Amino acid sequence: MNARPTDSTCPVARTVDIVGDRWSLLIIRDAFDGVRRFSQFQRSLGIAKNILATRLRHLVDVGVLRVEPASGGGSYQDYVLTDKGKDLFDLIVSLRQWGQDHTFTPGEQHSVLVDVATDQPVPRLRYTTPDGTHIQAHDIRVRKVNEAAQPL
Amino acid sequence: MNARPTDSTCPVARTVDIVGDRWSLLIIRDAFDGVRRFSQFQRSLGIAKNILATRLRHLVDVGVLRVEPASGGGSYQDYVLTDKGKDLFDLIVSLRQWGQDHTFTPGEQHSVLVDVATDQPVPRLRYTTPDGTHIQAHDIRVRKVNEAAQPL
DNA sequence: CCGTATCCATTCCGATACTG
DNA sequence: CAGTATCGGAATGGATACGG
Numbered sequence: 105m106n107a108r109p110t111d112s113t114c115p116v117a118r119t120v121d122i123v124g125d126r127w128s129l130l131i132i133r134d135a136f137d138g139v140r141r142f143s144q145f146q147r148s149l150g151i152a153k154n155i156l157a158t159r160l161r162h163l164v165d166v167g168v169l170r171v172e173p174a175s176g177g178g179s180y181q182d183y184v185l186t187d188k189g190k191d192l193f194d195l196i197v198s199l200r201q202w203g204q205d206h207t208f209t210p211g212e213q214h215s216v217l218v219d220v221a222t223d224q225p226v227p228r229l230r231y232t233t234p235d236g237t238h239i240q241a242h243d244i245r246v247r248k249v250n251e252a253a254q255p256l
Numbered sequence: 257m258n259a260r261p262t263d264s265t266c267p268v269a270r271t272v273d274i275v276g277d278r279w280s281l282l283i284i285r286d287a288f289d290g291v292r293r294f295s296q297f298q299r300s301l302g303i304a305k306n307i308l309a310t311r312l313r314h315l316v317d318v319g320v321l322r323v324e325p326a327s328g329g330g331s332y333q334d335y336v337l338t339d340k341g342k343d344l345f346d347l348i349v350s351l352r353q354w355g356q357d358h359t360f361t362p363g364e365q366h367s368v369l370v371d372v373a374t375d376q377p378v379p380r381l382r383y384t385t386p387d388g389t390h391i392q393a394h395d396i397r398v399r400k401v402n403e404a405a406q407p408l
Numbered sequence: 409c410c411g412t413a414t415c416c417a418t419t420c421c422g423a424t425a426c427t428g
Numbered sequence: 429c430a431g432t433a434t435c436g437g438a439a440t441g442g443a444t445a446c447g448g
Contacts, residue, residue, distance in 0.1 A: 113366045115355025116285045116348060124278050133268045137398050142430055152422045157431060180430060188358050193393040194383055195354060196268060198347040203267025206340050213401045214265045220397050229383035229391055231346055236388050239381055241345040245372050246289050249365045294410055304442045332410055
C-alpha cells in the first residue's frame with residue numbers, strides 16, 4: 105500500500121508498510137469495535153467510498169480482514185478480522201493508551217476500554233514478560249541481524 | 257500532519273492523527289535505537305532531506321521529540337525523545353511483535369529485542385493488568401462516551 | 409554537516425455520477 | 429446497499445541546488 109516497500113529486516117518497518125497508514129488503522133480499530141459492513145465503516149470514518157473500497161480490498165489481500173458471506177442475511181458480505189488481524193489488538197491498545205495519556209486534557213471525555221464481564225473500565229495495561237516483569241524502553245535495545253548473538 | 261484532524265473522542269484516532277504516518281513511526285523507531293542526528297536519520301531511512309526536515313519539525317512541534325544543543329560538540333543539534341515520545345515505546349513494540357509474527361518466513365532473519373543487561377533476546381511481551389492478568393481482544397470492549405457507565 | 413527552497417512526478421483523497 | 433469509474437485538487441515524495 106505504501107510508497108516504497110521497505111523490504112527491511114526490521115519488523116517495525118514491515119508492519120508499517122502493511123498497516124501503517126491512517127485509514128487502515130482506523131478501519132482495524134472499527135473492526136475490533138464490531139463494525140462489519142461497508143456502510144458502517146463509511147459512516148464511522150467519513151471516508152469516500154472509493155478509497156474505503158481500496159483499503160478494504162488491501163486489508164483482505166494482506167490477510168488482516170476476510171470477507172464473510174453475510175451477517176444480516178443480506179445479499180452482500182461482511183468484513184471481519186482474521187486471526188492475523190486480531191493479533192493487531194496490542195497495536196490498537198498501544199495507540200489508545202498513548203492517546204488517552206497525551207491527547208486529552210484532564211477533564212476531557214473519551215471512550216474507554218471496559219471488561220466485557222464486569223463492564224468496569226480496564227486498568228492501564230503494561231507489557232510484561234511471561235514471568236511478570238514490566239519492560240520499559242531503557243531495559244532493552246535492538247540487536248541488528250548482522251550483530252553477533254551473545255554466546256551463553 | 258494528516259489530512260483531516262479527526263477531533264474525535266477516540267484516543268486511537270487522535271494518536272493516528274499525530275504519529276500515524278509511515279515516516280513518523282520509522283523516525284520514532286530510530287530514535288529508540290539511539291539515532292540522534294539529521295544525517296543518521298537520513299541514511300537509515302533513505303528519506304529525502306526536505307521531508308525529513310518537515311517530519312522532524314512536526315515531531316518536535318507535537319512534543320514527541322525535542323532538540324538538544326549538540327552531542328558530538330558540533331555546532332548543530334540532536335533530536336531526542338521527550339518523555340511523551342518515550343511513552344510511544346509500547347507502540348513500537350506492538351509494531352515489532354506483529355511484524356515478527358506475521359511478516360517473516362520461518363527461517364528468515366530479523367533484528368530482535370535484547371535485554372541490555374544480559375544481551376539475551378527478550379521473550380514475547382504481553383499486555384497485562386497490574387495484577388498480572390493477560391488481556392486479549394475478547395476480554396474487552398469499547399464504551400463510547402455517550403454510553404452510561406455501569407453503576408457499582 | 410544541517411538544513412531550506414524549488415521543481416516535478418506520483419499518489420492520495422474526496423465528490424460525484426453510475427451500475428447491479 | 430455495495431461497490432466501480434472518473435476527475436480535479438491537494439498533499440507527498442524524491443532530486444537537486446543553494447546557503448548557514
